Amino acid sequence: GLINLKSGDDACDxxxxxxxxxxxxxxxxxxxxxTSDRAGGxxxxxxxxxLPWQVTIGPRGLKTGVVEFKNRANGVKEELSPEDALKxxxx
Numbered sequence: 001g002l003i004n005l006k007s008g009d010d011a012c013d014x015x016x017x018x019x020x021x022x023x024x025x026x027x028x029x030x031x032x033x034x035t036s037d038r039a040g041g042x043x044x045x046x047x048x049x050x051l052p053w054q055v056t057i058g059p060r061g062l063k064t065g066v067v068e069f070k071n072r073a074n075g076v077k078e079e080l081s082p083e084d085a086l087k088x089x090x091x
Contacts, residue, residue, distance in 0.1 A: 001054045
C-alpha cells in the first residue's frame with residue numbers, strides 16, 4: 001500500500017506518483033491512497049485491508065529524503081530512501 005499523507009501538496013503528489021509508477025513498472029501490485037482523508041483514516045483503511053507492506057510519503061519525510069516503510073506483520077516501521085523501499089518491494 002502507498003499512502004500519500006498530504007494529497008494536493010505538489011511535492012507529495014509528485015513523489016507518490018513517481019514511486020507508484022516505479023512500482024508498477026517493476027510489476028508490483030500496489031494500492032495507492034491519494035484521497036484527502038486524514039492520516040489516521042488512511043492508516044486505518046490500509047490496516048483493515050491487510051496489505052503486508054505500507055509505504056507512507058509525507059512532507060516531513062520528503063524534506064529529509066525518506067519514506068516510512070512498515071511491515072504490517074510485525075508492525076516494524078523504518079525510514080528508508082525511496083530507492084531502498086522500492087528495492088525491498090520489487091526485489
